[in-house]
Structures are given as structure tokens and as C-alpha cells.
Amino acid sequence: MSFIWSLIIGGIIGWAASLLTGRDIPGGIIGNIIAGFIGAWLGTAIFGEWGPEVGGFDLIPAIIGAVLLALIVSFIMRRMGNNRGHA
DSSP: OHHHHHHHHHHHHHHHHHHHHTOOOTTHHHHHHHHHHHHHHHHHHHHOSOSOEETTEEHHHHHHHHHHHHHHHHHHHHHHHHTTTOO
16 A cells, blocks of 8 residues: 555656646656656755655655756757757
8 A cells, every 4th residue: 555655645746846847747647656756766865855754755855856857857858859850
């Protein structure tokens, strides 16, 4: 059950990041879960462990990390889209 809880919290973190940035995370629900997990890892690595913890995630660093990840992915996707017609 804790694995399912982690998936739910990871999805909520990814969803919150997409709302805060105003950018869609590719992959829908699965993309949000992946962004939540990677964002949590990134945020905790950069900002440390602090704030409320839910489902094994330190929420504030996890959301900040997921926002950073969403911005980076959005930037990369936009750059790739601009270069498609140029070979």
C-alpha cells in the first residue's frame, strides 16, 4: 500500500508543478508521477530535507524540484520544436 501511496503523492507533486508553471508535463498521469519522483529527488538533492513529509516525500523541496524539472523539460521541448525544420 505504501508504494501506491508514493505513486499518488508523486502524481500530485507533478500535477502541482504543472499548475504552478502553467506548462503541461508530457505523458499525462504517468508523466506527472515521473516528474514528481524526479522532482522530489532533484529538490531534496539541491535544497535538503525539510518541510512537511507525506508518503516519504519532503513536500516543499519536492515541489520546487518538480517545478524546476517542468521548466527544464518545457525549455528542451520548445527548443526541439524550433529545430525540427532545420536539418
